Amino acid sequence: MTDVTPTMPADHRELTSDLAGIVCDYPYVDPEDSLSSLAHDAMEVMERVDTPEGRRERAGYTVLLHATCWYVAARLFSRSVYTSYTKALEGFRATLDPASCTCPEGSHPKDEDPEYSVGVGVSLLTEAGRAEFVEDYGIDDGKLAVYDCEGFLADLADQAAAHIREAYEANFGDVDVSHLDAQYVLDGGGIDVVAMQEAIRRSYTNNQGPVGLWSARRWLSGQVRDEDRLGLFLTLWMCVNQAYAGLPPAYARDMAAAVDTVGLDVSCGHSRHPWSTAEKSVESRYRAVLHLYAPEDHPDTLVPADLASRDLWECPVQYAELARSAKKDLEGWREMRGGDEGDWEA
Numbered sequence: 001m002t003d004v005t006p007t008m009p010a011d012h013r014e015l016t017s018d019l020a021g022i023v024c025d026y027p028y029v030d031p032e033d034s035l036s037s038l039a040h041d042a043m044e045v046m047e048r049v050d051t052p053e054g055r056r057e058r059a060g061y062t063v064l065l066h067a068t069c070w071y072v073a074a075r076l077f078s079r080s081v082y083t084s085y086t087k088a089l090e091g092f093r094a095t096l097d098p099a100s101c102t103c104p105e106g107s108h109p110k111d112e113d114p115e116y117s118v119g120v121g122v123s124l125l126t127e128a129g130r131a132e133f134v135e136d137y138g139i140d141d142g143k144l145a146v147y148d149c150e151g152f153l154a155d156l157a158d159q160a161a162a163h164i165r166e167a168y169e170a171n172f173g174d175v176d177v178s179h180l181d182a183q184y185v186l187d188g189g190g191i192d193v194v195a196m197q198e199a200i201r202r203s204y205t206n207n208q209g210p211v212g213l214w215s216a217r218r219w220l221s222g223q224v225r226d227e228d229r230l231g232l233f234l235t236l237w238m239c240v241n242q243a244y245a246g247l248p249p250a251y252a253r254d255m256a257a258a259v260d261t262v263g264l265d266v267s268c269g270h271s272r273h274p275w276s277t278a279e280k281s282v283e284s285r286y287r288a289v290l291h292l293y294a295p296e297d298h299p300d301t302l303v304p305a306d307l308a309s310r311d312l313w314e315c316p317v318q319y320a321e322l323a324r325s326a327k328k329d330l331e332g333w334r335e336m337r338g339g340d341e342g343d344w345e346a
């Protein structure tokens, strides 16, 4: 025996800091690439899971997939990452026997901080990492042994797989917003633009997704009276514009399809259009749209009288301007949240 603790491989040190940045929500590497390779590396362990190395790695990767799954669910809209996580987690789970757990009741680690779990997970991957971890944290080997317990790991794998499954459904599945018909369709078939505006006025209500999706589907269905088209499209545009963090494909697909129906190859003789004066802030947009649909209740608007005529509002060039800006935002979401083109298409 020597006093020298074997040291963790350098690429594992890098992995720890890359993943720590991701789980702290301050990634400085591409999270889609990093987490995708994490899941692929995990899948490869399946082939050697009957060796001591394989079992060490299985423990490490299970802890790492569990620690990072929240980020996949909340921040990444790339189907292939979900598929890889699911394969790796279900693959591990099939090799784990929870009945083999002999730990004292309540001794499995619970609700550990994800950044700490990243450190633990990477350390577990190698013997050297484990030795270093024991020394750095001054813990005894027994504390580390619990991370190899198959009951503990099976729980982690089940939790992470369930989280990924639910998020997949929420981010890529078919979201039903038909309950909003009762809120936004008036007797006689008109659309209650004012009620829709109230719903998205405060960003913390997070209504941009459901209201935007409902607007898009209504627009695509063609069940829109001429006088409601403008209000519906402006509301859709506002939902896109105000979803700063980007909405998942489950919402974005139909919103993009609705925006795509607007002709871009148009021209007019107007020097300006009304929205250009109203689009400065969420509040001024809200007032402008309410003024259009309920002028008696909402006399204030930033849109000057000489720009307020309905034909200026309805000008195809203004629709095209709105559509172009919405497309830009939608493309920005794709860039920010990852995924292939196909993940975002209807």
Ligand SMILES: [Zn+2]
Binding pocket: 101, 102, 103, 108, 149, 150, 151, 152
């Ligand atoms: Zn146990």
Ligand SMILES: [Zn+2]
Binding pocket: 267, 268, 269, 270, 273, 312, 315, 316, 317, 318
């Ligand atoms: Zn015009």
